[in-house]
Amino acid sequence: MALESLKENAYNIKSEIWTAGVFMWECFSLGEQPYEQIDPFDLISFLSESEKNRLEKPEKCPSELFEIFSACWNAHASTRPSLKEIFYSMHKLYSNYDNYI
Numbered sequence: 001m002a003l004e005s006l007k008e009n010a011y012n013i014k015s016e017i018w019t020a021g022v023f024m025w026e027c028f029s030l031g032e033q034p035y036e037q038i039d040p041f042d043l044i045s046f047l048s049e050s051e052k053n054r055l056e057k058p059e060k061c062p063s064e065l066f067e068i069f070s071a072c073w074n075a076h077a078s079t080r081p082s083l084k085e086i087f088y089s090m091h092k093l094y095s096n097y098d099n100y101i
Contacts, residue, residue, distance in 0.1 A: 003075055006044050014077035020086070021072025028061035051075055064093055 002018035004010040022034055034055055038046050046053050054073045057066040068089045074080045081089070 002077070003044070003047050004077055006047070012077070013083070014080050017072045017080045017083070017086070021069040022055070024069040025055050025058065029058040048075070068093070
């Protein structure tokens with residue numbers, strides 16, 4: 001859940017963007033549990049302390065792709081990418097996929 005959802009019970013498209021970033025992280029981490037080292041009762045304060053307190057890049061995830069979905073975890077919802085921005089970023093990355101082979 002997005003930070004504002006945990007703190008204020010607020011849900012909107014930008015909180016769904018946060019969730020989408022976590023979902024992509026779960027896919028590339030092969031189903032690991034997000035923040036499993038953090039006690040659930042401490043999660044809000046952990047996430048609120050610093051923008052650095054976010055999920056780490058999964059081992060097999062390309063850095064360029066991780067940059068896209070880690071942008072979804074900005075503390076301020078207004079600074080998270082839109083669905084359109086995510087789509088275009090991923091499309092651009094996919095279009096350059098031949099460079100990775």
